[in-house]
Amino acid sequence: MARTIGSHGPTTMEAIRKAGLRLIFEHGYEAMSLRQLAAEVGIQPGSLYNHISTKQELLSQLIQDHINHLLSELELALRDKRGAVERLRAFVAFHVSYHMTRKREVFIANSELRSLEPRNYEAVVALRGAYERRLADILTDGVAEGVFDVDDIQVATFAIIALLTGLCSWYRPGGRLTKDAIIAAHEKLVLSGVMPHSAASPSGGDGKRGEQA
Amino acid sequence: MARTIGSHGPTTMEAIRKAGLRLIFEHGYEAMSLRQLAAEVGIQPGSLYNHISTKQELLSQLIQDHINHLLSELELALRDKRGAVERLRAFVAFHVSYHMTRKREVFIANSELRSLEPRNYEAVVALRGAYERRLADILTDGVAEGVFDVDDIQVATFAIIALLTGLCSWYRPGGRLTKDAIIAAHEKLVLSGVMPHSAASPSGGDGKRGEQA
Amino acid sequence: MARTIGSHGPTTMEAIRKAGLRLIFEHGYEAMSLRQLAAEVGIQPGSLYNHISTKQELLSQLIQDHINHLLSELELALRDKRGAVERLRAFVAFHVSYHMTRKREVFIANSELRSLEPRNYEAVVALRGAYERRLADILTDGVAEGVFDVDDIQVATFAIIALLTGLCSWYRPGGRLTKDAIIAAHEKLVLSGVMPHSAASPSGGDGKRGEQA
Amino acid sequence: MARTIGSHGPTTMEAIRKAGLRLIFEHGYEAMSLRQLAAEVGIQPGSLYNHISTKQELLSQLIQDHINHLLSELELALRDKRGAVERLRAFVAFHVSYHMTRKREVFIANSELRSLEPRNYEAVVALRGAYERRLADILTDGVAEGVFDVDDIQVATFAIIALLTGLCSWYRPGGRLTKDAIIAAHEKLVLSGVMPHSAASPSGGDGKRGEQA
DNA sequence: AATGAATGAGATTTCATTCAT
DNA sequence: AATGAATGAAATCTCATTCAT
Numbered sequence: 043m044a045r046t047i048g049s050h051g052p053t054t055m056e057a058i059r060k061a062g063l064r065l066i067f068e069h070g071y072e073a074m075s076l077r078q079l080a081a082e083v084g085i086q087p088g089s090l091y092n093h094i095s096t097k098q099e100l101l102s103q104l105i106q107d108h109i110n111h112l113l114s115e116l117e118l119a120l121r122d123k124r125g126a127v128e129r130l131r132a133f134v135a136f137h138v139s140y141h142m143t144r145k146r147e148v149f150i151a152n153s154e155l156r157s158l159e160p161r162n163y164e165a166v167v168a169l170r171g172a173y174e175r176r177l178a179d180i181l182t183d184g185v186a187e188g189v190f191d192v193d194d195i196q197v198a199t200f201a202i203i204a205l206l207t208g209l210c211s212w213y214r215p216g217g218r219l220t221k222d223a224i225i226a227a228h229e230k231l232v233l234s235g236v237m238p239h240s241a242a243s244p245s246g247g248d249g250k251r252g253e254q255a
Numbered sequence: 256m257a258r259t260i261g262s263h264g265p266t267t268m269e270a271i272r273k274a275g276l277r278l279i280f281e282h283g284y285e286a287m288s289l290r291q292l293a294a295e296v297g298i299q300p301g302s303l304y305n306h307i308s309t310k311q312e313l314l315s316q317l318i319q320d321h322i323n324h325l326l327s328e329l330e331l332a333l334r335d336k337r338g339a340v341e342r343l344r345a346f347v348a349f350h351v352s353y354h355m356t357r358k359r360e361v362f363i364a365n366s367e368l369r370s371l372e373p374r375n376y377e378a379v380v381a382l383r384g385a386y387e388r389r390l391a392d393i394l395t396d397g398v399a400e401g402v403f404d405v406d407d408i409q410v411a412t413f414a415i416i417a418l419l420t421g422l423c424s425w426y427r428p429g430g431r432l433t434k435d436a437i438i439a440a441h442e443k444l445v446l447s448g449v450m451p452h453s454a455a456s457p458s459g460g461d462g463k464r465g466e467q468a
Numbered sequence: 469m470a471r472t473i474g475s476h477g478p479t480t481m482e483a484i485r486k487a488g489l490r491l492i493f494e495h496g497y498e499a500m501s502l503r504q505l506a507a508e509v510g511i512q513p514g515s516l517y518n519h520i521s522t523k524q525e526l527l528s529q530l531i532q533d534h535i536n537h538l539l540s541e542l543e544l545a546l547r548d549k550r551g552a553v554e555r556l557r558a559f560v561a562f563h564v565s566y567h568m569t570r571k572r573e574v575f576i577a578n579s580e581l582r583s584l585e586p587r588n589y590e591a592v593v594a595l596r597g598a599y600e601r602r603l604a605d606i607l608t609d610g611v612a613e614g615v616f617d618v619d620d621i622q623v624a625t626f627a628i629i630a631l632l633t634g635l636c637s638w639y640r641p642g643g644r645l646t647k648d649a650i651i652a653a654h655e656k657l658v659l660s661g662v663m664p665h666s667a668a669s670p671s672g673g674d675g676k677r678g679e680q681a
Numbered sequence: 682m683a684r685t686i687g688s689h690g691p692t693t694m695e696a697i698r699k700a701g702l703r704l705i706f707e708h709g710y711e712a713m714s715l716r717q718l719a720a721e722v723g724i725q726p727g728s729l730y731n732h733i734s735t736k737q738e739l740l741s742q743l744i745q746d747h748i749n750h751l752l753s754e755l756e757l758a759l760r761d762k763r764g765a766v767e768r769l770r771a772f773v774a775f776h777v778s779y780h781m782t783r784k785r786e787v788f789i790a791n792s793e794l795r796s797l798e799p800r801n802y803e804a805v806v807a808l809r810g811a812y813e814r815r816l817a818d819i820l821t822d823g824v825a826e827g828v829f830d831v832d833d834i835q836v837a838t839f840a841i842i843a844l845l846t847g848l849c850s851w852y853r854p855g856g857r858l859t860k861d862a863i864i865a866a867h868e869k870l871v872l873s874g875v876m877p878h879s880a881a882s883p884s885g886g887d888g889k890r891g892e893q894a
Numbered sequence: 895a896a897t898g899a900a901t902g903a904g905a906t907t908t909c910a911t912t913c914a915t
Numbered sequence: 916a917a918t919g920a921a922t923g924a925a926a927t928c929t930c931a932t933t934c935a936t
Contacts, residue, residue, distance in 0.1 A: 073285040075927085088904095088929075091929080198440070201419075201422075203421070208413055208416070227407050227414075235448035237447070298917065300909095300911085301912075309911085480920075499711040503904080512922060514908075515920070517907070518919070579792060583712070622857075631844035634847070653833045660875070663878065715932085716930080727896080727932080735932080
């Protein structure tokens with residue numbers, strides 16, 4: 043009588059992750075029921091437990107995997123970039139394009155942190171901290187190089203990440219703007235935001251980067 | 256913090272709103288149970304229904320009241336401001352300072368929208384649209400006035416609001432920075448982000464990075 | 469729509485205890501489901517939680533109440549009894565007759581101890597220890613008085629209680645024997661078991677029996 | 682204690698029985714899950730079914746094997762004993778020592794009878810009846826021989842078996858008392874309990890049963 | 895003989911909500 | 916305006932068992 047319908051084999055776990063991602067994105071972790079999830083996958087609710095140990099652990103896994111992937115991709119994106127300006131530009135381009143293709147993972151990793159149990163929460167926050175530090179380091183370097191003018195690195199870091207991440211709330215593939223246009227718009231906003239203004243800072247007036255705006 | 260004996264009179268509704276705000280902020284709407292809420296207020300779960308009609312309506316009420324208040328305060332803040340730059344500066348200052356004092360309301364109004372039933376959702380999104388339009392108008396005016404250089408008004412609007420709203424995720428009263436410092440930092444980031452760098456340096460027009468926008 | 473059928477008011481808790489007692493006696497604690505219990509009482513399973521906090525706590529309560537009652541009734545039964553023999557006789561009579569009328573409570577309190585969580589388990593074992601000590605004291609006194617001949621008080625205590633409690637496994641009201649006959653039979657067995665045979669026959673008291681212990 | 686890699690060959694069934702015995706003893710039949718059992722044995726739950734047909738049948742097998750073994754060992758122990766007193770003494774010694782070495786089997790066979798399905802239950806009760814009858818016969822013979830004074834054979838049989846079986850609840854190897862001391866204590870209690878008292882029966886005063894102890 | 899993935903039923907418990915008192 | 920007891924649905928998770936591989 044076993045396994046009359048529904049998926050099976052190594053595919054099932056992948057189907058669970060995928061459906062879980064979608065459902066959590068759409069309804070939130072608390073609001074997603076394992077019944078829904080199982081139905082989506084095409085198995086009985088109890089069968090989920092052949093693949094996950096708890097609902098909490100599924101969430102934690104999804105988030106952790108996402109952040110690990112995000113971090114390693116960021117390394118790749120920044121690998122051969124030199125200079126704070128170029129690296130910030132690369133960071134923005136990477137972040138935006140990653141968020142456009144992995145909207146769900148990103149959104150969940152930001153909005154469902156509070157649903158994580160303390161142990162998982164701390165692990166994820168640590169990883170997220172590593173990501174933020176990459177941006178903070180770029181900003182710090184840029185200030186040292188004299189190419190950035192930032193009052194408070196911490197505030198700027200949070201603000202830039204919030205700005206970029208906000209994308210997930212409204213971006214829909216196939217919208218009015220091309221991917222490149224969106225990236226360009228964000229690059230401009232962010233770089234302008236942290237680069238010295240001729241008006242405000244004479245050192246910025248040498249024209250070196252007047253063209254950016 | 257819960258009242259040990261039943262509360263009474265016009266205070267109870269206020270206690271429910273306050274406790275509800277905190278609980279939703281901390282656990283999320285779905286994760287907050289009316290039992291918790293009642294316990295916090297110091298009454299029995301059934302007694303809540305002398306004050307609210309459903310859990311959903313409580314959420315909707317909290318969000319709607321918040322947005323209405325936000326909108327009317329924004330009107331006040333912008334009332335006597337002239338010129339796109341000054342108005343944008345006022346918008347940022349208002350938004351940031353409002354978000355610092357009403358962190359919970361703001362957070363909930365952003366993160367729990369998806370828990371609203373369609374009817375309520377649409378009403379709230381309409382109000383939020385009005386708020387966003389105020390910013391979009393400022394940006395449009397600024398571009399027309401020639402003081403702003405913005406590729407895409409829509410993207411910039413979302414980005415700026417996301418940037419400012421991100422504050423709720425990390426701001427804690429009594430932190431390292433004063434309220435004014437935080438406002439100043441955000442003003443600078445936003446205004447720099449949308450103001451043309453080339454304004455003061457014609458040499459910037461070499462087009463090296465013209466492709467970015 | 470609430471409370472369309474089923475019992476209500478202060479009676480419900482009593483009904484739950486009564487039905488719980490029966491079901492646990494018949495099927496065991498683990499094998500009794502709260503669905504069964506609720507059905508027996510005439511309410512929905514969830515409604516049980518207006519009266520109990522957990523299944524475990526119901527068990528614990530039933531056992532603890534029983535042992536407390538047992539202890540206080542024992543005090544009454546022994547209150548005006550003097551002399552080890554008379555007190556042992558009273559103990560046996562009390563124990564047997566109590567067990568005949570409260571078969572279920574007694575059985576559960578003996579057989580479901582292992583289903584108690586550590587905290588509850590310890591509380592109950594402490595109370596049970598108090599009960600056993602009453603018997604041990606009687607035996608000790610009797611030995612001191614020279615009316616009992618017992619090798620090992622501890623073993624005898626356990627054995628006597630086991631003997632008397634075994635009654636629960638087979639006794640059915642309305643069986644072949646009257647209550648008094650059963651009490652008498654047990655009194656005789658127990659008293660004979662602990663009283664010296666040599667008392668009346670010096671030839672038996674020659675200490676030949678010293679080696680057995 | 683679990684095998685880390687899958688066990689194989691004729692050993693697995695033995696491991697299942699042994700682990701099952703321990704788990705049922707500790708948690709009860711209903712509370713023991715086949716998952717636990719499989720884990721203990723070091724195999725997957727599904728693999729159990731290569732060795733047992735159902736959980737129920739495992740229990741039934743364990744109990745039935747125990748009782749059969751108990752019965753055949755009892756035959757051996759009584760084989761060359763003559764006279765009711767000697768045979769009762771042998772019965773007690775056998776029963777006590779058997780229960781000390783097979784605590785778990787004995788306990789389960791007593792406490793988990795109610796978990797047996799009717800068919801199995803009846804088979805086991807029949808076997809247990811045979812065992813009890815051996816004791817009842819000894820008592821009956823003793824009364825006929827005039828060496829025992831028992832009011833009601835049935836009650837005495839149950840009481841003695843309960844008394845002896847109670848041992849399983851408290852006996853721990855390596856405790857305060859030696860095996861022989863425990864046997865001796867029980868022999869004395871039981872034999873005293875059924876042998877006529879000089880006080881109650883003049884025939885008891887002749888010292889005839891000085892030998893009993 | 896063992897595995898891994900499935901089933902379908904059922905476990906305890908929580909939930910928003912109702913309503914007579 | 917508050918209570919306490921109820922509902923019915925649903926939550927997460929566990930269970931014994933099956934069976935293709």
